[in-house]
Amino acid sequence: MSGAEVISALYRDWGYQKVSQVGSHAVLETEEPAHHRIATPAHKSLRVGTLSNILRAVASHKGVRREEILGSL
Numbered sequence: 001m002s003g004a005e006v007i008s009a010l011y012r013d014w015g016y017q018k019v020s021q022v023g024s025h026a027v028l029e030t031e032e033p034a035h036h037r038i039a040t041p042a043h044k045s046l047r048v049g050t051l052s053n054i055l056r057a058v059a060s061h062k063g064v065r066r067e068e069i070l071g072s073l
């Protein structure tokens with residue numbers, strides 16, 4: 001799975017917006033339900049651990065299970 005796919009799903013389904021990009025890492029943030037920022041690599045393919053960390057952080061912040069976020073990808 002590519003970083004661009006993950007970033008797109010976070011925009012589309014989870015209320016995140018891109019606030020900046022430094023090199024190949026996009027910084028996303030949301031205000032729902034509270035302020036949260038996350039850096040996401042925009043690489044052609046993400047490592048399993050990197051994807052897992054992104055899913056865990058978003059799921060924890062949104063109060064949902066990782067599988068729900070993974071299902072939207």
